[in-house]
Amino acid sequence: MAGVKAGAEIAAVPRHRALWLRSQAAVRDLWIGGVLLVLIVAFSIDSPYFLTRANWLNTSSTATEVLLLAVGETFVICSAGIDLSVGAVLGVSGTAGAWVMAHGFPNAAGAAIGPIAVGFLAALAVGTAFGLLNGFLVAWAGIPPFVVTLGTLGIATGFGYLLNNGQEISAIPPSVVTFGNANLGGWVPVPVLITAVITIWCGLLLAKTRFGAYTLSIGDSREAVVRAGINDRRYLLEIYTLSGLLAGVASILVMARLGAGSPTSGADDNLNAIAAVVIGGASLFGGRGTVIGSVIGTGIIAVLLTGLVLVNVPPFWQEVAVGAVLIAAVYIDQFRNRKATRR
Amino acid sequence: MTEVNEAPEGASRGGDVAGAGAEPLLKLRGIDKHFGPVQALYGVNLDLPAGQVTGLCGDNGAGKSVLTRCIAGAHQPDHGQIYFEGKPVHVRSTRDASALGIETVYQDLALADNLDIVQNMFLGREQLRYGLLDEDSMELKAAETLSTLRVTTVRSIRQPVASLSGGQRQSVAVAKAVMWNSKLVLLDEPTAALGVVQTRSVLDLINRLRDHGLAVMVISHNLNDVFEVADRIAVLYLGRMVAEGPAADFDRQSVVEYMTTGTANGRPYESAAAANGKG
Numbered sequence: 355m356a357g358v359k360a361g362a363e364i365a366a367v368p369r370h371r372a373l374w375l376r377s378q379a380a381v382r383d384l385w386i387g388g389v390l391l392v393l394i395v396a397f398s399i400d401s402p403y404f405l406t407r408a409n410w411l412n413t414s415s416t417a418t419e420v421l422l423l424a425v426g427e428t429f430v431i432c433s434a435g436i437d438l439s440v441g442a443v444l445g446v447s448g449t450a451g452a453w454v455m456a457h458g459f460p461n462a463a464g465a466a467i468g469p470i471a472v473g474f475l476a477a478l479a480v481g482t483a484f485g486l487l488n489g490f491l492v493a494w495a496g497i498p499p500f501v502v503t504l505g506t507l508g509i510a511t512g513f514g515y516l517l518n519n520g521q522e523i524s525a526i527p528p529s530v531v532t533f534g535n536a537n538l539g540g541w542v543p544v545p546v547l548i549t550a551v552i553t554i555w556c557g558l559l560l561a562k563t564r565f566g567a568y569t570l571s572i573g574d575s576r577e578a579v580v581r582a583g584i585n586d587r588r589y590l591l592e593i594y595t596l597s598g599l600l601a602g603v604a605s606i607l608v609m610a611r612l613g614a615g616s617p618t619s620g621a622d623d624n625l626n627a628i629a630a631v632v633i634g635g636a637s638l639f640g641g642r643g644t645v646i647g648s649v650i651g652t653g654i655i656a657v658l659l660t661g662l663v664l665v666n667v668p669p670f671w672q673e674v675a676v677g678a679v680l681i682a683a684v685y686i687d688q689f690r691n692r693k694a695t696r697r
Numbered sequence: 698m699t700e701v702n703e704a705p706e707g708a709s710r711g712g713d714v715a716g717a718g719a720e721p722l723l724k725l726r727g728i729d730k731h732f733g734p735v736q737a738l739y740g741v742n743l744d745l746p747a748g749q750v751t752g753l754c755g756d757n758g759a760g761k762s763v764l765t766r767c768i769a770g771a772h773q774p775d776h777g778q779i780y781f782e783g784k785p786v787h788v789r790s791t792r793d794a795s796a797l798g799i800e801t802v803y804q805d806l807a808l809a810d811n812l813d814i815v816q817n818m819f820l821g822r823e824q825l826r827y828g829l830l831d832e833d834s835m836e837l838k839a840a841e842t843l844s845t846l847r848v849t850t851v852r853s854i855r856q857p858v859a860s861l862s863g864g865q866r867q868s869v870a871v872a873k874a875v876m877w878n879s880k881l882v883l884l885d886e887p888t889a890a891l892g893v894v895q896t897r898s899v900l901d902l903i904n905r906l907r908d909h910g911l912a913v914m915v916i917s918h919n920l921n922d923v924f925e926v927a928d929r930i931a932v933l934y935l936g937r938m939v940a941e942g943p944a945a946d947f948d949r950q951s952v953v954e955y956m957t958t959g960t961a962n963g964r965p966y967e968s969a970a971a972a973n974g975k976g
Contacts, residue, residue, distance in 0.1 A: 562829040571820055574809035581807050582821030583792040641811035 386633060386683065390653045397661035404664055411543060415611055417656035418549040419444070419620070422604035423627035424634075424648045425556045426597030431631050432560070433593050434573035434640025435492060435499035440601045440627055442510035443484045444620030448605030449514045451477030452523035452615025459527070466527040473526065477609070478602040484510055485598015489591035507624075514617030522616035526609070534610025545607040552603065556596075557645035569593055573640020625673070626655050629680040635687060654679065720783045721746040722912040723768065723799075723881055728777035730763055737763040740777070741938045743931055745881060750903060750913040752927030752944070754920070756956050759933040761916050765883050768914075769801040770794035782880075798880035804889060806870040810859035814851065815839045817858055818873040842876045843868075846905055850898075864895030871902055881912040888922050900926050920949050932966075934959035940966035 397404040423440045430437040454476040459469035484506055491502040517523070537543040560566035568589045571579045579586045601620070609615045634651030636643025658675050721744035730738040738760050745751050755761045766772040768779070770788040778785050781797050788794050794801070808817050815832070818839045824831045839854050848868040851861065858866060867887055874882050884903070888896045903926045906913050917923050923930065924944065931941040932955040939959040940947070951961040959965070 558829070564823050564825065564830065567816065567820075567823055567830060571809050571812060571816075574811045575807055577805070578807040578809050578817075578820060581791060581801075581803070583790065583795065584821050637811070641809060 386635060386647065386654070387650045390650050390657065393654060393657050393661065397657065397664065401661070401664040404661060407541065409660060409664065410541070411537070413656050413660045414546045415543060416659060417652055418543075418545045419604045419608050420623055420626045420630060420655060421549055421553060421649065421652040422600045422607070423597075423620070423623050424630040424652050425553055425645055426600035427627045427631045428634070428636055428643050428645055428648045429556075429560060429569050429593045430499070430597050431628075431636045431638060432573050432640060432643040433569050433590060434576075434638075435590075435593070436503060436628070436638070437488065437594065437597045438500065438503040438624060438628075439484060439488060439506040439510055440597060441620035441622070441624035442507045442514065443481050443598055443601040444605045444608065444623060445617045446484070446510040446514035446517075446605075447477040447481040447602040448609040448615040448619055449517045449523060449617045450480040450615070451606060452526050452609055453517050455527060455530075456523050456525040460525065465529050470527055470530055470533075473530075474606050477605050477615075478599060481598045481600070481602020481605060482595060483598070484601070485595035486591065488598065489594030492594060493587035493590035511617070517617065520617065522614045522618075524614035526613070526615070528613075530610050531613040534607065534613070545611065548603075548607065552600070553645060553649060556600075557649075560643075560645050565589070565592070570641055570643070573637075573642075575641075622673075625680075626652075626676060629676055629683075630655050632680060633683040637687075638684075651683075722782060724780035724783075725764075725768070726778050726780070728764070728767060728774045728779075730760075730767060730772060730774050737936055738767070738774070739936045741933070741936075743938060743941060744929075745912045745914055746929075747880065747912045748907060748910045749928040750907050750915060750926050751929045751931055752923035753914055753916045753931050753933065754918075754923060754952055754956055755933035758935075759956070760936040761933055762885070764933065765801065765885060765914070765916055768794070768799060768881075769883060770799070771801075795877065798878055799883070800874035800877065800879045800881070801883040802867075802870045802874050802885065802887065804886040806866055808858045808866060808870060811857055813857050814843075814854040814861075814869050817869060818842070818876060820873075822877065838876070839872075842872050845909075846872055846875070846902055848872060848902070862895060863891050864898050867891065867895075867899050868902055871899075871906070875906060875909075875911065879911060881914070882906060883914045883916070885916045886918065887915060888917065888919055896922065920952055923952075924949065932956055942966065 394404075403409055423444065427437055427440060451473045455469055455473035458472060459466065488499075488502055488506055491497050492499050534545060535543070538547065560569060568579065568584055568586075571584075572586055572589060576586055604623075605615075605620070608619050612619070630651035631643065631648045632638060632651070633654055634644065634647030634649070636647060655676055658679065659672050662672055662675060663669060723745040725741055725743040728738050728741040729736070741760070741764060743751075743764070753761055753764070763772060767774050768788065770791045770793050773789060779788060780786065781799075786797060788797070788799070791801070809820065812820070815835050819835050824835050824838075826834070836854060843849070843851070843854065846868070848865070851865055858869060861869065871882070871884070871887070887899050887903070891899060900922060903913055903915060907928075915923065915926060927944045929942065930944050930947050930952065932939050932952060934955060937959070940955045940961075954961040955966065
């Protein structure tokens with residue numbers, strides 16, 4: 355009785371055709387990659403210092419912290435939310451990690467694996483805790499994500515300052531700094547490697563797993579998700595928690611690179627991370643976005659930030675450039691979408 | 698649009714199979730439902746036999762949606778019993794309903810616009826391979842289901858649902874509902890807001906569901922459509938089932954009277970089934 359049996363009229367799309375259709379869509383969404391290439395070529399022509407090892411190390415270390423935040427933000431934005439707190443959570447997590455190391459193990463010397471592990475775990479725990487708080491308030495209290503994360507932005511910033519009267523904490527084991535500035539073969543900094551692994555993992559998570567499918571579906575039509583019997587609240591909680599956890603990871607990399615936990619260290623990263631995700635093609639209305647897009651978006655921002663300095667543009671123009679690119683990217687994207695749906 | 702067909706090709710059409718033949722797939726007996734002080738359903742009885750289309754009619758506020766949601770597991774009745782395949786069942790959630798083989802296509806369809814047809818059809822039931830989504834086999838199965846239902850006008854099953862016409866969207870929503878060994882499909886206003894051609898294709902789709910042996914309930918304001926596809930008609934009036942029987946017992950005039958007054962020609966519906974429906 356159960357009806358539907360195999361018919362043969364349009365049958366299946368052949369495998370190669372299906373792959374082609376999928377990759378076509380992917381390519382359509384990655385036009386922004388061309389923009390990144392153009393920027394790289396333009397800066398290389400304009401400055402002999404752009405394509406150098408020093409600039410790569412500098413650019414990539416800026417990019418890692420933005421990218422980690424952007425990856426978490428990608429999930430949040432794909433679910434039709436926004437996480438304004440990531441930068442502040444980065445700040446408080448790093449400060450908390452350093453505080454634990456400075457106060458728990460004031461005389462740590464040598465490799466100090468134990469104290470470092472405890473400090474790093476503290477940073478991750480604080481980041482995760484803020485993510486859980488965001489997720490709980492969004493999913494169960496039903497407060498709009500914009501309001502929730504604006505609130506936790508303030509809370510995280512305040513706690514970051516409270517930990518050491520607004521001062522950074524630099525009394526951490528010196529091996530932390532060794533770790534943060536180590537690199538493989540002179541070209542691959544350890545933080546970049548860690549970020550790359552996490553990013554690839556998250557890319558698969560969003561594109562290839564049930565968790566990713568639900569993230570996009572919640573952003574697209576929460577009603578459809580609820581009717582499909584999916585526990586939307588649980589997934590929202592996990593999405594915001596992931597974002598907080600990744601802010602915690604970023605805070606460790608920043609602390610390790612700079613040798614101190616500073617409450618203000620993520621202050622500029624909010625705008626950059628959100629801009630990276632949106633430039634990368636994610637829709638602020640949810641339902642659309644990729645991690646690879648956010649990687650390219652982060653690349654554009656990192657190249658703009660360091661490239662503009664190399665071609666002697668005063669540094670304050672950096673923020674102006676990022677803001678302008680953000681608006682332009684959204685405008686172009688809307689324009690493309692309108693054309694696509696009218697077809 | 699089309700005139701009432703007296704003898705179309707559908708085999709079981711217009712018959713009195715419901716009462717006389719085998720046990721109906723789904724039986725409601727004495728369903729009561731209230732929301733606070735508002736009584737939405739009073740002792741509703743309804744039979745939904747397999748291989749037949751039942752048209753559920755009623756004015757706004759008659760209780761059509763509440764009744765549908767009670768069957769779909771979105772509401773729990775206060776009193777009364779639901780029988781599925783002859784056995785008493787409790788449908789506490791949409792998951793329970795799905796497990797029994799009851800699927801609902803609501804009027805707003807609840808499709809995710811940015812996702813493609815395959816992703817929508819498998820939402821909540823993704824197939825995995827090594828823990829990752831198995832796109833190929835989901836694609837195959839979606840294409841198979843669509844072709845069985847002869848939904849062949851879509852350009853690609855990888856196109857986003859936003860780019861589909863209203864009729865195509867409805868078809869995708871129905872295909873999604875029947876892909877899972879469903880036995881009963883509830884369609885809430887499937888032709889509302891559709892043009893003539895689109896309506897035709899959705900009605901054809903409903904006929905095909907019947908041909909596949911499914912029980913179908915169509916909730917509709919549009920009596921043209923109801924008379925076009927329904928084998929049986931049930932009419933709710935202020936929360937009571939005032940008429941239920943073979944479509945041949947009704948004409949447009951009498952259905953409108955049952956919907957607006959609960960009676961036709963001043964008399965209640967005369968079949969035995971209707972008599973139990975009161976309070």
